[in-house]
Amino acid sequence: MPGNTFGTNFRITTWGESHGPAVGVIIDGCPAKLALSEAEIQREVDRRKPTSSRISTSRKEDDKVEILSGVFEGKTTGMPISILIRNKDAHSQDYTNIKDLYRPGHADFTYDLKYGFRDYRGGGRSSGRETVARVAAGAIAKKILKLKNKTEIFGHTLQIADIKATKFDKDFIEKNDFRCADKAAAEKMLKFITKLRTQGDTAGAIIEIIIKNPPAGLGDPVFDKLEANLAKAMLSIGAVKGFEIGSGFSGVTLKGSQHNDQIQMKNGKVTFLSNHAGGTLGGISTGQDIVIRLAIKPVSSIPKAQKTISKSHKNAIIQTLGRHDCCIAPRVIPVAEAMAALVLVDHLL
Amino acid sequence: MPGNTFGTNFRITTWGESHGPAVGVIIDGCPAKLALSEAEIQREVDRRKPTSSRISTSRKEDDKVEILSGVFEGKTTGMPISILIRNKDAHSQDYTNIKDLYRPGHADFTYDLKYGFRDYRGGGRSSGRETVARVAAGAIAKKILKLKNKTEIFGHTLQIADIKATKFDKDFIEKNDFRCADKAAAEKMLKFITKLRTQGDTAGAIIEIIIKNPPAGLGDPVFDKLEANLAKAMLSIGAVKGFEIGSGFSGVTLKGSQHNDQIQMKNGKVTFLSNHAGGTLGGISTGQDIVIRLAIKPVSSIPKAQKTISKSHKNAIIQTLGRHDCCIAPRVIPVAEAMAALVLVDHLL
């Protein structure tokens, strides 16, 4: 069961390692005659770059998108779209001193266990670097959804460590380094992260992804419920430890009579009086907003000394120096948006 | 994308409606020469039955398991195993008075939207009745895991409404109607549910699934991470609104240095000093216990009057009388255990 393909009808296959020559993605199943340019994909890919050196890695990647197939005279042909992104600013030598040590919280241990061998440079395939390919593919999925149904997908940071957003100003999201919709919270986050960084430590977060105007009727009974495929999509992102849709974990304290979203006709339209379901019923989208939340673990790469073992099973101490993010949440948002778009388009086509 | 198949190498396909003649499952990919009897499957299927009429439906189903293929002289042959379970105590007439109304919180609305037509008797295919087929298939998966790796999978109820278990007595789990590991909490739960039932209302819950001694090395990079497939499996269960692995949502308040599971050799064995990861690294099982938690929404079928609309889009009031569960958590546990076993075996084979 090779794990690098996602989707059935709109199917992507990604490839590439953090410090190899390039990363990329094949998108198979994209409808023909969709206008598509490298620039549109570039815009989404750029959103995934470090938002600020104060909270993120200082690795500088151009992430220049090249379309190698499937587009002719500015339009998709229905054939597979191959997208290539060269790696540039890879400091592989940063990793040689830890190549025989297992970084806690990373895939080093399990990759060696499973494959007997690994590309240790920057995590190789297990690096977050691979998500740039998801974002590139997601840009196309987003465009299809927008054209078909005016669907809009966006995410924001609800919480970093203990600091919670309590206001929601959508316009502010893309104007701050945390993609937080609450200006006061964003300021606290910045203060907190700036200090945490000096301590050689990292923070976790909760992010929310909102899908406005999703097509109704997406999702299939039993195993391919829309929320099941969304959950899979989100948990496939390295840092994600939890997934909720609608009321999620907080819904367990409600009674059935409170939790059920009652229905009424209003101005000739089917209207739900609440959205505890989060946009699906029986695994199929109702057309209401789809609302999901993700738990993002604190970044595992920390300069602080930690206990670990070597490949030859000796106890050791490790410090992960390199160039790392202090809180990855703002950069996970475009990835999670992309995954959401991919799930929806896959069900739509 | 028909949605009734789960898994790739150990692949199940379920079928059947709540009030049709039968439900069943085909298991394809089961290894040959495994000793297998109807009785073993029956034992697991029986665990899914209502635990007590005080908290559950009074529908009485024999749920008698029949193996129709794939087993010869008491052993599997490697061919597909077909399991049939006849429906018995179906009161379809309970549903005729609400056949044109959409029950809030149910799939009625979306099934009509998507298919233009539905079997309205007891929810038809969207009923929890289909999960009996999952449990039957899961019984085989559990057996394979137990034989291969002494893997044990069990679940318990952590919380109902506001009542939380604070102690853990494993032996008590199967001795109480809530599958709660805390005797005092179970007593409070019973009092609470008994009262809630008289109010015509229902409760939500959090359950935890623990996989002890999972095989190490299960899961694939990128999209088929073990936790991604577990999340999909769990969110495919109708009542589940949230999924966590390891630290989950509570992990976001930890620092990286606290959250990382440091590693040491102890008595010649690789030992993790904590288990915030919940048993996987980079999407691949480490061999540590896999620990997941699920948010279970309050049961949607309530006798209380609720606002809804009819098939012809008129406002209406609905009361779901029938025979329903007041808290479904204890019956979801065997289903979630089965789904966990199916995911693991699928990755194992």
Add this chain to the structure above:
Amino acid sequence: MPGNTFGTNFRITTWGESHGPAVGVIIDGCPAKLALSEAEIQREVDRRKPTSSRISTSRKEDDKVEILSGVFEGKTTGMPISILIRNKDAHSQDYTNIKDLYRPGHADFTYDLKYGFRDYRGGGRSSGRETVARVAAGAIAKKILKLKNKTEIFGHTLQIADIKATKFDKDFIEKNDFRCADKAAAEKMLKFITKLRTQGDTAGAIIEIIIKNPPAGLGDPVFDKLEANLAKAMLSIGAVKGFEIGSGFSGVTLKGSQHNDQIQMKNGKVTFLSNHAGGTLGGISTGQDIVIRLAIKPVSSIPKAQKTISKSHKNAIIQTLGRHDCCIAPRVIPVAEAMAALVLVDHLL
């Protein structure tokens, strides 16, 4: 890679052994609101029964079709359709004396090799008995094609041993035991087979499947060409050793200028001046008739003594008595028609 599922969008999973309690099939992905009765499926299933005791097995099967799910008030619901067919006239004791011998031309040797164990009664899963499930599923596929596009699929026997049909009277096909479209040839076939049977031997054949009015535009580039999926479908039938589409093997002696199907507008319609392609270009149906031919090997079960080995690798002599077909071609025709219909519908949906 369990092998009992066929198709992606219209997906069937079959199960059951020759001498087990039943065989069956799940059809997943059938559109909702299709009128469907057991009687329609029964009609196709009955076409697969032995056409005459003079050429076929004397095993008498009712092959009574039972629909267990997915149909409500006479219409499909979009949910999986489970079809059950009980086995009746199974003489398992016929097989006990050869249970440790490998019948030449049968799967006995390879099943033991692969699975270490097999249901030896009548070939178990490898028996042609499993094809009854394909025919049942194919009946639904045929109906969909007929309703959507007036597509008609039928087969006939072109050749048995050296006897070739040279005339084509479509109406005669279902009026003779060989499904041969040439009356004179059918008479010769009957004489030949009647004699061959007394010699304890069996015959091979060539059959042709014609798909009239197929939907245009079916098939996908590169690996999922329509003819590729048709070839797979046909070679999955036990007795088939060869597949041709259009000109097939005889086309190799034509020149490009003769083989190319030139195109002209006639009465405002796109018209191909010949059909060497057999109905597809670049793997996609043109709308022309799809014409395929299959080589059917002589039946392997023969009463004549043959050299073989036992399970414990001793030399032995075997005679397959039981009740067997002398020429299976007429019974393969409904199976091949069903497989063709399944491929087309899978691409259509």
Add this chain to the structure above:
Amino acid sequence: MPGNTFGTNFRITTWGESHGPAVGVIIDGCPAKLALSEAEIQREVDRRKPTSSRISTSRKEDDKVEILSGVFEGKTTGMPISILIRNKDAHSQDYTNIKDLYRPGHADFTYDLKYGFRDYRGGGRSSGRETVARVAAGAIAKKILKLKNKTEIFGHTLQIADIKATKFDKDFIEKNDFRCADKAAAEKMLKFITKLRTQGDTAGAIIEIIIKNPPAGLGDPVFDKLEANLAKAMLSIGAVKGFEIGSGFSGVTLKGSQHNDQIQMKNGKVTFLSNHAGGTLGGISTGQDIVIRLAIKPVSSIPKAQKTISKSHKNAIIQTLGRHDCCIAPRVIPVAEAMAALVLVDHLL
């Protein structure tokens, strides 16, 4: 159902158009720790190049293989292997004068029908150019089979037009432009093709693929029989119109007693006394040689004038000048070998 992926466990996805910037393939599921160099893949890719300008296109492609991922320090890592091959000698202007005409025997008509739009340069995606990616992937599959089981896969030309090979000198195959194992026949073929070329016409052929020492036990019951997947693989090659395994179409004139491959122990080894089956029983490989034959249609691109229609449905006359093969068989052989290897490895892993 996007059609650019082949295989389940050893899964390839190809992309690229004849006159786009590049073609390529992702191989997912390749085991880790396999030594792999660009040079080994290059060797196989070079075998697909035109063997001689006397019979083939004069298009000159470097076909330089670049590995972009999945290989580290000379060994595979278990991660997806991305292979890129830049297109060089593309004369796209050759096609502008026929961009609105449908070339008979080509996918032009059906691509426009299905996608409403196509890359007309050299057939775009439907060009044989895409097979270079299959050969690159097949090189890895061949290596795995060779290491695991000393399996050898090779093909040769049995017949061109009416000229049949009657001798078999394996060593001669790669020493002549036709990959014919019969020196005298090869000379006749050369004379024939040389003349045919001056007439502006093309020839068909029969090729044979032999798999020596295949692993035993490959293939799955019912739908995923080894020969079913081989048939699909072969019919996915553009020029293939027919497929046979073992006795194939000629087997229909044998009696069961002649056709059955009897079995005997010889020197302690299971030995089949003939190989009419062609290497499988019940869809599973026996370990005998797998022998398949393919019908290759005459090349469709011919300079002779032919009737056709334009995109706007006007009658027209077309001459396909460009640079084309006169008989494609010798170049199909490495592609068919690659597809055979891919099927076997997919079943093996």
